[in-house]
Amino acid sequence: MARPESCLGAAAIVLVMLCAVMSSAAAQPRRPLPPNSQVIHPGRFGKRAQVVTCDNKKDKKKPCIATCDKRCPNECLVLCSSCKTYCLCDFYPGMSCGDPRFTGADGNNFYFHGKKDQDFCVVSDADLHINAHFIGKRNPSMSRDFTWIQALGIRFADHRLYLGAQKTSKWNNDIDRLELAFNGATIDISTDIGAHWQSTAMPGLTVTRTSMTNGVRVELKGVFDIMTKVVPITEEDSRAHNYGVTEDDSLAHLDIGFKFYDLTDDVHGVLGQTYRSDYVNKLNVSSSMPVMGGVARYVSSDIFATDCKVSRFGHNGAISMVTTKAN
Incomplete structure (x- = not known):
């Protein structure tokens, strides 16, 4: 696999983790959370039995105590008015969780397992093409791989943007494992929250830190708004689902949220x-x-390749319009 080289109307929103969810709900490019709700982050602490209390002081009801369901990989939403919990995959269109489970624009959930160590086109349009590189583990008792998205290769105009999670043995959230590159050059950005990088070749392309490590927001004006965070598979998740996490590989992968224009x-x-x-x-x-x-329809030969069978990239011959919108 090569490494970094070198809508239906206005704003189509796609939230994709392409494997779980962002750690900061307020920072995600998705609609605001419902009033009087809270988000639980079991994946952050490596335990599911995390309990949260939320209360609307105006409704005179007793506080609601809820526990995040095990099927929610890293985050779930608690609606205090009904005391119900939801995986964010269920609540937000386009989100994907776990072994990648997507929520399409029609609101229905589906899985796309792909195959480990291969690249698949996730979005392909005339002026934008996004491939995802899958990593995975083989479970001998199953006919498929457990898979997660390790990196994205994004093509627009004649540019290439790479977002990836570095392979990590022992996970430590204080160490930045996010790899970023634009046209083959590493994007260097400090670990201060709010730190900002802007491309000189394309001023409309910016990267902003959303957390001190492992989380950024990448924006190309008029084209996309991407939130991404590197997360591991916890030991508890591995035991529960037989993922096979080992001491030399925590299966670090990306949680991703997209907004497209x-x-x-x-x-x-x-x-x-x-x-x-x-x-x-x-x-x-x-x-x-x-x-x-x-699966064969979506296979790409490389993380930046646009040769999948359903590719649309460049079909209108007006790729330069992306650059125009970005400036």
Whole structure:
């Protein structure tokens, strides 16, 4: 795999973790949280039995005590009015959790397992192409890999942007494991929250620290707004799901949130296709694990390659428009 070298109307929102969720709800490019709600972060502390108390003093009700459900990988939402908890994958369109579970633009959840050590086009449009590199572990009792997204390769105009999680043995959240590069050059940004980097080649491209380590917001004016954070698989998750985390690999991967602007109605890719006006969901949405197949259609030969069978990149011959919007 090569490493960094060198809409349906206005704002289509896609929140994708491409493997769990961001640690800071307020910072995510998604709609505001409901009033009188709280977010639980079990993944941050490595335990599920974390209990939170939230209270709306105006409703005269007793405080609600809720526990995050085990099926929520790293974060869940507590609605205090009803005392119910939700995985953010259930609550926000486009989000993906776990072994990647996406929520399409139609609001339905589906899994796309892909294969470890391969690249797949997640979004492909005339002026934007995003591939995801999958890492994984083989469970001998299953016919597929456990997979997570380790990196994104983003193409726009003649530029290449790389966002990746470095392989990590013993996880320490105080150490920055996020790798960023633009056109092959490493993006250096200090670890102060709010620290800012701006491209000289494309002034509309900026990177801002959302946490001292492992979290940034990447924006290209008029094109996308991406939040990403590096997270590990916890020992508890590994035991519960038999992921096979070892001392030499914590399976560090990306939690990702996207906001896109001006995607065309011809957009494709694993997730991108769900934003087409003619998209028809043929998955068994009543299943506990609806799986999107057709892996071969989405395989790319490289993290920056645009050769997947459903590629749309460059089809309108107006790639330069991205640069124009960014300035």
